[in-house]
Amino acid sequence: MKSLELKVPPLLQVLLFGVAMRLAGKFAPLGFDLSRDIRMAVFLACSSLAFMVALAGVISFRRQKTTVNPVNPEAASSLVTGGIYQYTRNPMYLGFVIFLLGWGVWLTNILALLLVPCFALYMTRFQIMPEEKALEALFGENFTSYKHSVRRWL
Numbered sequence: 001m002k003s004l005e006l007k008v009p010p011l012l013q014v015l016l017f018g019v020a021m022r023l024a025g026k027f028a029p030l031g032f033d034l035s036r037d038i039r040m041a042v043f044l045a046c047s048s049l050a051f052m053v054a055l056a057g058v059i060s061f062r063r064q065k066t067t068v069n070p071v072n073p074e075a076a077s078s079l080v081t082g083g084i085y086q087y088t089r090n091p092m093y094l095g096f097v098i099f100l101l102g103w104g105v106w107l108t109n110i111l112a113l114l115l116v117p118c119f120a121l122y123m124t125r126f127q128i129m130p131e132e133k134a135l136e137a138l139f140g141e142n143f144t145s146y147k148h149s150v151r152r153w154l
Helices: 010-027 036-063 091-107 110-149
Strands: none
Touching (some): 010 091, 010 110, 091 110
């Protein structure tokens, strides 16, 4: 399965999982009942939080003048450990998970919500772990120390 590592850009993965969640919501009768107002409030809150968390990650990368290209982690010019990276090693991916959670609530479907941890597992295996391997090769003990002091997700 190494052939999937770092191949599908994370934004495309979010889109694919979002479509799969919509299809699950449409074709699998595992819904739950929430009013439209509650669904909208949760979706908007999650979307806003997701945007802020992911943007904080991008801003931290830009301040360090390093790449945000997720399919080429070898191009990183510095190890970013400040800002939001003090709390999570993957704020952009965490933002995607938060967004998909909100989307799942909007869809009011249990199967759709169960796809969110599948997304997180996929991201961990095929995106995050290969990135970590590349960062460890680039930054050695600095990355290893950082990895042991800050959690991968939260």
